[in-house]
Amino acid sequence: MPKVKRALAVEDLTKIAMYSDPQIAPNEDTYAFVSATVNDDNEYQSQLFLQKINGGEPKQWTFTNAKNSHPRFSPDGKKLVFQSTRSGLSQLWIVPTNGGEAQQLTFFKNGAVNPEWSKDGKYLVFTASLKENDDVGNQHEQTKEERQKEKEQQAKEPIVIDRLKHKSDAHGFHDDKRAQLVLYDVEKATFTQLTVNDTDHGFEDISPDGNLILFSANLDDDADYALTNDLFMLNLATKDVTKLTDGNGSYGNARFSPSGDKIACFGHEYAYSGATLNELYVFDVATKERTCLSSKVDMQLGDVMVGDSRMGYSTEGPVWSLAEDKLFFIGSDHGTTGLYQADLKGNIEVLYKDNNHVFGFSYNGVDNTFILGISTPTNPCNFYQWKNTELTQLTNANAELLEEVSLSEPETITITAEDGSEIQGWLLHPYDFKEDKKYPFVLEIHGGPHAMYGQTFFHELQLLAAKGYVVLYTNPRGSHGYGQEFVNACRENYGNGDYTDLMSAVDYALENYDFIDNDRLGVTGGSYGGFMTNWIVGHTNRFKAAVTQRSICNWLSFYGVSDIGYFFTEWELGKNLLDDPAKLWDFSPLKYAENVETPLLIVHGEQDLRCPIEQGEQLFITLKHLKKEVAFVRFPGANHELSRSGNPEMRIARLNHICGWFEKYL
Known part of the structure; x- marks a missing residue:
């Protein structure tokens, strides 16, 4: 007789492994990914795994009771850089892919995240939270006791607020630290701060020749009142910054083409406020001319699926083909997400779409294959290879449950x-x-x-x-x-x-x-x-x-107490508090x-x-x-x-x- 399965329980939430961030290695026969779970202390931890694409079980690479994530192979495939909280807060670590112990690269006081290699492997760019006069060449990681003492001292001090954007649900009350981009020279083992503006900077990409850093930020004088996010190029030799967008929209997920001549990104210009669909844009690096490739589709680009069993970042696109003639991305459509491709004339077609949720992918340009992360209503997650229109399952996550x-x-x-x-x-x-x-x-x-x-x-x-x-x-x-x-x-x-x-x-x-x-x-x-x-x-x-x-x-009070109320109220209801309080009360x-x-x-x-x-x-x-x-x-x-x-x-x-x-x- 077939086994009678039991009903799902509340506590089963802690038994689910949540996969994310597949990354194909340069040798093309291996990929890395992240598995997040709940440990015996009822805390989240995440570990790195490597798996041969053509066979074999996933091999666990980290074992610390910490959050290990964001694995990135060096261009020669000999090293893997990642971020880990094993020392107490997120820092960068590096490990040889042929075996050996991981070595800590950064000891920044406020941690370091999201490392990416230059295409020649000579340097890494990452993000660090820094104060205005911090010296990136002289950073010291605090001990657990020092962090606790500083936290207790801060709890005794008043919080001085002079900005409209002074808090966020993700980070709490903002302080005088900003997300800045930092370059690490692998050979010299030195750090160089790349951005210094009094705003948060988002790393986007490094040009193939290693000369340009692509980042996003709001550098406007009235940035405290604007919700725009522009794209910029930083020339490493001259330190010149070039603005690619016009200050009227929000842009991100930007990537250089293999030749470095073009940049693809998602973005929009708030035509429908927060309800505006993303567009797929391509910029010519030399002329700064922008082309929209998604005008033929009425679909949200990216993954907007709602769930409670996803944890960790995964690539949504756009990602360039090796021949530079196509772009790959996830699209959300009628309760499903799939993998799509667009050519440079704006013709968009489905590569893979089924009655499920594609939550991330990694692209192998040599043989034009993909690793897809897929979830279904009855299976939290697995990775698959998509090759020549065929889907091959690679992992068997949560099999026991x-x-x-x-x-x-x-x-x-x-x-x-x-x-x-x-x-x-x-x-x-x-x-x-x-x-x-x-x-x-x-x-x-x-x-x-x-x-x-x-x-x-x-x-x-x-x-x-x-x-x-x-x-x-x-x-x-x-x-x-x-x-x-x-x-x-x-x-x-x-x-x-x-x-x-x-x-x-x-x-x-x-x-x-x-x-x-x-x-x-x-x-x-x-x-x-x-x-x-x-x-x-x-x-x-x-x-x-x-x-x-x-x-x-109560929309009247929401306007002033929410971290988004001062703009969300007008975006969604058409009025701010002082415009028409009676209307807000009616809502x-x-x-x-x-x-x-x-x-x-x-x-x-x-x-x-x-x-x-x-x-x-x-x-x-x-x-x-x-x-x-x-x-x-x-x-x-x-x-x-x-x-x-x-x-x-x-x-x-x-x-x-x-x-x-x-x-x-x-």
């Missing part, structure tokens, strides 16, 4: 919205499903709103199905994957068409699946999905339980608190700077004062990323609270 647990294969559905447009969604059947049984139901709503649910592994969704719920998740208007008009359709109209799209999806499910219990409907979502959960319970009583996560309830779920009859659980991280916890506090106090059925769960130290990269124990506690609330009321 997948042999043990039962996962639900989603059923794709198409809903007709009130205005006649089509909405894509997916339905998960509960564990041990039986046709003649009635099941409770949970609607999940993604954040963004400009993001995309789709065919990827999502532990939270699978967990709810394992707990016995029918799970529905959809891409209402405002989502990526369906073109520019669709992703822009919710702006200045929150709580209207997007709300009716979701309600139409619920109606569709109830009409077409008679195993759903109409009297046991639940709803949950995070960020924008939390806003929408709050909006829903203030506008209908059809749900018997709701969980709002890292949500927005605020808090206004409709008296209508709420649905038992509501509020889940929020205390260090969330994107949707600050005062949003959860306002909602809780208002509903509690009105004697509504409400509870509030606060997560100390957790930011907006709690559900995706937060402390593993906190993530488990969060899921237990969500499941417990639905179990109590559904």
